[in-house]
Amino acid sequence: MEFNIGQRWISHAETQLGLGIVTEVGARRVKILFPVVSESRIYATDSAPLSRIAYSIGDIISNDQDIAIKVEQIDQKEGLLSYNGSDADGCTHTFHELDLSSFVHFTTPEQRLFSNQIDKNKNFALRVETLKHLHRLQQSTVKGMLGCRTDLLPHQVFIANKIASRHAPRVLLADEVGLGKTIEAGMILHYQVITQQARRILILVPDSLVHQWLVEMLRRFNLSFSVFDHARVSALLDEGMSEPFDSEQFILCPLSLFIEQPEYAAYVQTSGWDTLVVDEAHHLAWSAQQVSPEYQFVEQLAAHCKSLLLITATPEQLGVESHFARLRLLDPARFHDLASYQQEQSRFQQLNLYLQQLQNGASTKDDAHLASLVADIETQDNDQIIAELLDRHGTGRVYFRNTRATVANFPQRHVLAQALTVPSDYPIDRANVYPETDFASQIWLAKDPRVSWLLQLLQALKPTKVLVICHHADTAIQLDNFLNLRAGIRSTSFYEGMTILERDRAAAYFAEGADDDSLYSDMGAQVMICSEIGSEGRNFQFASHLVLFDLAYNPDLIEQRIGRLDRIGQTSDIKIHIPYIKDSAQEVLYHWLHDGLQLFTRSCAAGHEIYTAFSQPLLQLSKQLATSQSIDHTALVQLTSDTHEFTETLTAQLQQGRDRLIELNSFNADQAQHLIAQIEHASQAQNLLEYMERVFDQLGIITEFHSDNSYVIKPGEHMQAELVGLKEDGNTITYSRAKALRREDMEYMSWEHPMVSECLEIIANSEFGNTAVAVISTNALEKGSLLIETWYSINLIADQRLQLQRYLPSTPTRCLLDNKGNDYSQAISYEILNPLCQSLPKKTALAILQKTKALLTELLQKSNTILESQLAPLKQHATEKMQQQLGAELNRLKTLQKTNKTIRDDEIEFLQNSITQSEQFINRASFQLQAIRVIVNN
Template sequence: MNFSVGQRWASNTEPQLGLGLITDVSGRRITIRFPAAEEERTYATDTAPLSRIQYSPGDQISNQDGETFTVIEVNELRGILIYLAVDGSGGEIQIPELDLNAFVQFTHPHQRFFGGQLDRNKEYELRVDTLNHQHRLQQSPVRGLMGSRTSLLPHQVYIASEVAGRYAPRVLLADEVGLGKTIEAGMIIHQQLHTGLASRVLILLPTSLVHQWLVEMLRRFNMSFAVFNQERLEAMEETASGNPFETEQRIIVDIDFFQQSMVARQLALDAEWDLVVVDEAHHLAWSETEVSSEYLFVEQLAQQSKGLLLLTATPEQIGIEGHFARLRLLDPARFHSLDAFRQEAAHYGQLNELVKQVVVAETLNEELRIQLREYLGDEMDADTFDSDQIIRHLLDRHGTGRVLFRNTRAAIKGFPQRCLNAYPLPQPDIYQGIDGQFALYPETLVEEEQWISDDPRVEWLVEHLKALKVQKVLVICHNAATALALDKYLTLRVGIRSASFYEGLSIIERDRAAAYFADQDQGAQTLICSEIGSEGRNFQFAHHLVLFDLPLNPDLLEQRIGRLDRIGQQHDIQIHVPYLLGTAQESLYRWFHEGINLFQQSCSAGYMIFQKFQQPLEALLLSGNQANLDHLIQDTRVFTEATLEELHNGRDQLLERNSCDMKVASDLIERIQQEEQSDTLFEYMESLFDNFGLDVEDHSEHALVITPSDNMRTQHFPGLKDEGNTVTFDRQRALSREDMDYLTWEHPMVYENMDVIISSELGNANLAQMSLAALPAGTLLLEAWYCMHSAAPGYLQLERYLPLSPTRYLIDPSGKNLSAAVSYEKLAELCEPIRKQMALQVIPQIRGQVEQMLQHAQHFAGEYQQLLQQQALEQMSSGLEEERNRLVALREVNPNIRQDEIDHLTRRMAESKVYIEKSVLELQALRVVINSGGKK
């Protein structure tokens, strides 16, 4: 392919972008701007999925002003086509291809029909089915929520629906450990991408989580990401010019990489992002006097990115200052003062008390009405009492509910029991004289060979693993050296299959260790982790946890337990704690167990408890005074109970109400399940596989095996592997069989093939015959399908108001529309194929009549197009205007409503109006049916 600046090309994979214009040709890369969709793409010249657009004499073209002309001659000047065309009055004009209208689509059923390029009946019917399914899915209230390989958990579905539907969402996901923040983020990203609200996504992660996220996004959401590091950037800089971060749409980066490379940091800032996601965001250090380099970088990214998702520990775990630091990344104008935020937070308890009064009230008494009027103004003058509506108003207008989502384990329920198994062991002589916090990890001060031999915890661990036999056991200890030594001892000297997971390993080595542990047949019985094993990696397939030592911070202990105690765990958690009697280990164990009860139940107030008692705890570990320990435990127990009660009565309930509306979530899940329980997708995909020539075999219930064949329509079938795929349509089967592809309407194999069908000519021209004695032989019927087409940018979500709207006309020779009298299904039953040779002989004979019938169909379509446009304008205006007015009103009482959201709605209304007015009802498929006569 020869490329020149100014040429017009179309994307084969994204035809909805309209007519593209080459703006740059540099080496082996070309850049194309798509004015209609306001998008730009960069392609490699040797693999660009593009088609050169060249019109022929007789074709209709239009310029950028929308004026239509007929081509009479085509010339070329330095690679650029010059069209000589005539307007409606016969005047000639030269139109360089540079001036062509970008709002075009490249399917012409009538041209293919009259040229004898006919499709088989089943191809035509597949196209019609595809149009109707696409139309239905565009309007689905669960669009973007159906495609994840996850359990349908209410809090996750609700958060995804609530957040992902916003323009450029900027929110904090702060669920308690084990509730699946990664899944929530994946669902949000998936829906934003699927609905067109976002296309460029950057995910920043700690080193240990890079590969896990890469795998999870692909396995659970079918979203592929590119991992950028120094090696990749250097390789790209050698082969391509421009910003490497602009060559991929979805990128994962280790956040530490940006601290090591200022060049990479600036390149990432120079690229535009629709959505930036930061996991473990609580590690971004900030205070009023000192700000970390990592925080400053994320702050810069947040300022230029449209959307921002921060996955973080709970507000209670990081304290009010840390919580404020995350919020100011989301909206620095709103959260500008820590002191002001402290004052605001102090009122949450009062508001929560008011919410509780509304919940229990049967009627609205005057006292309650006065209190509510202080928050809601004159809205409380209404006579009717709707507690749900009042609570929604309160939550919508006050607090941080719009930007913060925090679900608790207590509210979600369904978690396993934590079962504590303590093992007091004698202190060996080698540890005598080791005091204070050093006694928590005494092995670090003794030669490895000596402590491995003499520490009773080691012998206990060996015996315990042998007793558990084939059961998986996760062992967590504080130091990497301890983990490595235990792994070597168990593997080389005891003969127990073991793997280790610590900060000295590369990402690949960590992944191999985790995979070896996960293997149920030939894998390791135990995985020994250093403290990093407590963050990010989940092993809920195991239910035995050995705490070889204990961390000082309660939150770290909660994270350790949370690797097993999380959603998806099928068994009670057996927590095994060996400790050395008469040492700091025993004191810390008792403080955790008797003071906080942390081994047996999750505690969301660990940070506050540790902040309160850190100094006396450290002093006690140094002194070992038993009497002081008893007092400290009692004080801790009292403080813990009071703190948890305060959290329960204060912000906790407010956030829970706003983080998961069970009624909304249940409705969404029910709609998703209705889609899944229907056989419609299964039947559609069977037709799709058949039409594209794939080999299909039954595998088991709700499962098929599909493989490439020698008779495939195309060499590239989206999602099909060279060795074939085993696919299932059942969610529960997919969750238990990761080797199967889980097909939903939002799986790439489904929606990409649907896009291929709609954007191609497949099935858009068909000639069939029927045998009806009631009609004279030779009678023609024209079945024409029209669909609305717009090249609007995805972020406008124009299909909400202007979906495909497949519209059928059945035209008889007199020009009447018989579509209401004869259904599509009935006509399809009557249609039989015509031999190709006969069809080619018939078409010239019936061309004039078919052209007249097409004119009648086009007349009907033109009238209906105006109606659809008018309805779309009305729905768009009323819907967006209502939402805009709502946000304007809310902003007066709740500064969490961002002005750019309001401005976006204003721009969106204006742009949507333009694209609706430019939309057209285009012919997508036609079928001509010839009656051959016959029996009634």
């Protein structure tokens, strides 16, 4: 391909973008501007899916002023074309390439038919079937939700749909540990990509989670991210690329990259991101007095991004000030003052009481203040009143949080604690929760009673998988070496400082054989030993035994430890083994956590606040053991009693306060079940399987049976199209969601899988099956009579982010005329006619076309006229439907903005612009001829 600035090209993959203009040409890349949608694309020059647009003499073309001419002469200069011709009034014009209208599409079926290019009838039928599937998918109310390789868990489906369907959402995901915040974020990104709301995505994560995110996004959501680290950015700069982050659409980075290499910040901030995701956002330290470099960087970057997803711990774990800091990132204009925010939050508790009254069936007439709150709400239905109040007064538009209380089927926790006596020749500091840190490894491993206890436990549980967590990396490393080298137990470790590859290998070694209990003794490690920081973000729910080799004062750290196993996907109860040394700080800490907080038997959302309240007496009680051989049990009982009372009171307050408001915003069981039912109905796994069998057969792809609903597909020798995701050695695929969740080695085929989408687009946007000649034999028609069957679809060139197919879908429309021009479209359905059609020898088919060309031309013109008469009502209906839906949402947001300041001005402005642009694009829509079949009755 040879490119010159100013030339006009069209994209095969995105024909809806219209005619593009070459704006930049580099050694390996070319930049194309598509004026219709005011967007640019960058392509590799050697493999760009583009075609050069060069019209021929006799073609009718238009310029950007909608003046049409018939081309009479073509000139070329320096690689650019100019067209000379006359308009309908006989006036002559010269159109240079840059003058050409960008609103173009190419109706080629008649050209192919009259140049004797005939496809098989089965190709024609597959094209028609494809058009119908595209039409159905365009109108789906759960578009963007079909392709996720996840369980359809109600709370995740609800949150993903609620957030992703909104324009440029800027939200905080703060579900409790184990509820799948990463999955929710992935579902939102998948929705945004499928609906083209997000074309450029940046994900920032801690170093230890880079590869986990990379694998999860690809395996679960078919989103292929490029990892950018210092080596890659540096290499791109060395190649002369001035904007390295512009080289990929989906980028995954460790946040530390921009802290260690601050000069990269300017590049990433100006790169133009649709969506920014920040995982573990609670590590971004902020206070009114001091702002961390990480927070400052994210704050500056977030200001340049349309959508922002912050994944964080619960606010009860963080504290109010830290929670407020996350909200500042979402909307600094709305959340600008901590004191004002706290004052606003204090009002939510009273509102929550009113909501509970309404849920219990109370009348708004029973309370004067409640009546004043709902005075202007035009409904008496309590459920609708509750929804309206949440819209007006909650922070639910920016903050989403589900708790275990709202999600069913979590496993039970069982505590198995063991008090151990320290030997006399092991003189530990009893005030130190981590006494092993005072000794060389050969001493503590031999003397510490927890080590021998652990060895006995592992031997008793063998070959069951066991996760061991301790606070320090050195403890994990030394314990791992001891078990492997001296105790003969297969063990592996996970700690800070390991490379991503080392972490992945360790995790894979531990997981090996986890699907089959009978293989445990021969496959993989029985034990994984993690340090506190090293285990963060990694989940091992295939195991159900957890050993807390030591404890931490911060209850949230213990909750995070338990959350490695106690989370969505865990199918067994959790057995928590806790060894502690008697008459030591370990015993004090165990009883405080267990008797005071009941932390080992239930999830605790307020650990941070509880620890803040009791840290001083807790630490004091532990410190006393530095000079004493026994615990002050009276003081310990009093401490645990006070803690228990405080915990219960605080838990009750949290349930009565703003928690309930957020939970009502974050989850609606009825709506979630309705969404799941829609997803299951739209998935149509059996229909997809049968359709793809036909597609693979006709595109020349080899299909081999693997097992129920599962196949191996391989490239054939005569493939008609190259599929991007098809590997040379083949792909193992399944159409079963349940099997895809069990078998990571299989790809989950859905209507939104990239390969399925690619096949749909290849067939619909290419010449595949758009002509055919057939013969039928029926007494219902005159012998020797001819029929011409034409299929059209609505061509709507528009910004895909407007999702105008919701109002004006492609609408495959059929016209069937006989040789006398009679319309049989309704009398003879496609479903009746298509099975009757048989192929003709090509020589016979060509003879029929040559003999009837003039008649076919005339019938095609009549067919076009019939379809054109149907277009205006369709466009009018689409415009009315769009105005009704978007107008209602616009009015709703305008009204709510008066009472709920989390509704941003740009959301309202976007809707206003969307209505105006949508009208313009719908008015430009036209019918596009998709396929022609000539049928002779024999």
